Amino acid sequence: MMTERHSQPEFFVLWHARHLAVEEDGEAIHRDLDGGIHLDEEEWRILGIYRDREMAEARGQDAKQLPGFRDEPDCFCISPLMLDEDLWTDGYFTEYPEGIQED
Template structure:
């Protein structure tokens, strides 16, 4: 089972408004964390240090297979 790690950043702009940036996809959690450390002091990111997230995904697996409801 092969996994990848998606690093992204969410800036909460209030009132159900978010600005999401996909930063990169990495072959290990450690590489995703290293990427976060490289950019966390860059403009925009430095002002929102708690907006970083790393999610693990299994390759060739369906996500949201049952759909979603608003």
């Protein structure tokens, strides 16, 4: 017998992107021309998962004072997350630099 899936509480994940891509002048590329977070050659860190958006935003403001995070204060992102929701359902693809092959 199938049971109906009940909606689960929504939580909020606070992320921070550390950018590795650099301009010709050596400065990190943080934002694209449209103002969005640059999504090429970055490392993402999860700072925490919170019950509401306000808690995640407050933690992000506090983290902007910490080493590493304060170097990229505009690179925080908050994503909603549902419990018991399947993610990465289609697998993933790794793009390797030229000359490097997967074993």
